[in-house]
Amino acid sequence: MSLKAFHLVFVTAMSSLTFGCALWRFAVGDALFGSLAAAAGVGVIIYGILFLKKLKHVSFL
Amino acid sequence: MEIPYTIQPRPDTGTYNAKIGMWLFLASEVMLFGGLFSSYILLRVGAPADTWPHGWLNVPLGTINTALLSLSAITTLLAWVACKTKNYGRFKLCHGLTLLLAVTFLGIKAYEYRDKFLHYEVRLTDGRIADGHLEEKSKDFDLAKKTGEVVLHGRIVGSQAELMTHGKAADMKEIKVAAADIKRMQNYGPWHNTYLAIYFVLTGLHALHIIGGILIIGYYWGPGSAMWFTNHELFTNRIEVSGLFWHFVDLVWIFLFPVLYLM
Numbered sequence: 001m002s003l004k005a006f007h008l009v010f011v012t013a014m015s016s017l018t019f020g021c022a023l024w025r026f027a028v029g030d031a032l033f034g035s036l037a038a039a040a041g042v043g044v045i046i047y048g049i050l051f052l053k054k055l056k057h058v059s060f061l
Numbered sequence: 062m063e064i065p066y067t068i069q070p071r072p073d074t075g076t077y078n079a080k081i082g083m084w085l086f087l088a089s090e091v092m093l094f095g096g097l098f099s100s101y102i103l104l105r106v107g108a109p110a111d112t113w114p115h116g117w118l119n120v121p122l123g124t125i126n127t128a129l130l131s132l133s134a135i136t137t138l139l140a141w142v143a144c145k146t147k148n149y150g151r152f153k154l155c156h157g158l159t160l161l162l163a164v165t166f167l168g169i170k171a172y173e174y175r176d177k178f179l180h181y182e183v184r185l186t187d188g189r190i191a192d193g194h195l196e197e198k199s200k201d202f203d204l205a206k207k208t209g210e211v212v213l214h215g216r217i218v219g220s221q222a223e224l225m226t227h228g229k230a231a232d233m234k235e236i237k238v239a240a241a242d243i244k245r246m247q248n249y250g251p252w253h254n255t256y257l258a259i260y261f262v263l264t265g266l267h268a269l270h271i272i273g274g275i276l277i278i279g280y281y282w283g284p285g286s287a288m289w290f291t292n293h294e295l296f297t298n299r300i301e302v303s304g305l306f307w308h309f310v311d312l313v314w315i316f317l318f319p320v321l322y323l324m
Contacts, residue, residue, distance in 0.1 A: 001084065002076075003304045007138050010308050013315045014131055020319065047135075055142065061075055 005060040011048040015041050068294045083302045087309050094313055097266070101259050101320065114256050116227035117249075122173055123322040126166050127314065133162040134311045137278075137304045144297040149289060152300075156282040159307070163275050170268055177257070180249040181213060182224065183238055191217050191236050192224055195248075207241045260321055267317060270310045277303045 018041035025034035065071075066078045074081050105113055136158040143152035176194075183191040193215015202209030213236045216228045247253055251261035281288075281300060288296040 002080075003138060003141050003301045003308070006305055006308045007134065010134050010312055010315075013312055017127075017315050017319060021323070024323065051138070058145070 002059055002061055004055050004058045007051065008048070011044060011051070015044040015048070018044055068298060077298055079298055079302045080305070083305050087305065090309060094263075094266075097259075097263055098316065098320070101263065104255055104259060108255070111222040111225055114225050114254075117256070118260075118322045119173060119176070120322050122169055123318055126169050127318045129162045129166045129169075130311045130314050133159045133166075134308055136162065137307045141297070141300050141304050144289075144293075144300050147293070152289070153282065153286070156278060156300075159278055160275060160282060163271055163278070167268060167271055167275075170264065174261075177249040180215075181211075182247055182249070182253070183211070183213065183243055184245040185217075185238070185242050186244050187242070189217050189219055190221065190224065191215065191238050192228075193233065193236060196235065202240055204240055204243060204246060207243075210237055210239045211243075211246075212237050263317060263321065267310070267313055270313070274303070274307050274310055278307065 018037050022034050022037035022041060025031075025037055064078075068077060070076050071078060071081075136155045140152050140155035140159065143149075143155055179194050181191075181193065181195050185191060191213055193213035195211060196214050197212040199209035199211070202211060214233060215236060216232050216234070217236060218224055218228075249257055251258045281296075281303060285299075286296075288299070
């Protein structure tokens with residue numbers, strides 16, 4: 001598994017964490033930090049797509 | 062004698078040897094951290110009610126550290142991409158940024174540790190507990206001789222269970238306690254309770270990995286970067302392998318942060 005594949009694992013874990021935090025903050029009625037965490041999650045996913053496009057010629061192995 | 066498969070992939074594994082070696086090492090690391098995470102879960106699940114702390118750690122600082130390590134994972138990847146595209150200036154910039162982010166992470170972690178070591182739980186002779194940060198210790202303070210006094214910034218509670226949740230900032234005040242009134246005094250080091258013991262073990266081991274990563278990345282950013290000009294492909298592979306290690310360290314923190322700071 002190359003650094004590209006491991007970075008994809010990292011991006012997945014990071015987006016899970018941010019969306020998890022968003023759900024948690026919304027559940028306790030904290031809309032501000034819930035929204036911020038959700039926005040961060042969307043940002044991480046957009047970054048992931050851009051990174052995959054940029055490195056499409058690099059092997060996953 | 063030339064060491065084979067340091068650049069070209071080995072036919073049976075499909076990749077160069079250093080990458081296989083790093084993955085084997087990371088597999089052992091997964092077992093190490095997995096065992097410690099399991100210990101944390103078992104200790105927490107097995108703890109009697111009202112004996113497991115909540116809110117003892119600084120969530121904003123933990124969030125900042127999470128952001129720092131996430132950014133450092135990106136800069137590590139960009140450094141590897143710079144090696145592949147043969148852009149030396151960008152490599153130096155990205156690897157330098159990784160180092161800066163890693164050192165900042167350690168600085169914040171050190172501040173958090175210092176905060177814990179300055180936080181005291183003082184059991185009073187009347188059964189109450191004074192809990193807070195040590196502001197001042199009189200020059201003649203001696204717990205054994207019962208002389209002098211200490212000044213804490215915190216709160217006084219009636220039972221241990223009340224300490225399990227962090228008090229509100231508005232409830233914190235200056236407390237003067239005479240040594241004669243102290244039954245026992247202990248700071249929030251790893252010896253204080255089970256929670257702090259596992260907290261210091263997990264984050265301390267993680268911090269050691271960060272220091273290891275800084276040494277490796279620092280070497281290839283500094284003196285080791287001479288290999289860029291002498292054997293570029295080998296250098297690129299080494300940056301990838303160090304990047305795998307760094308990503309593992311970042312991934313461990315992504316699990317540590319919610320488990321220790323949020324849950």
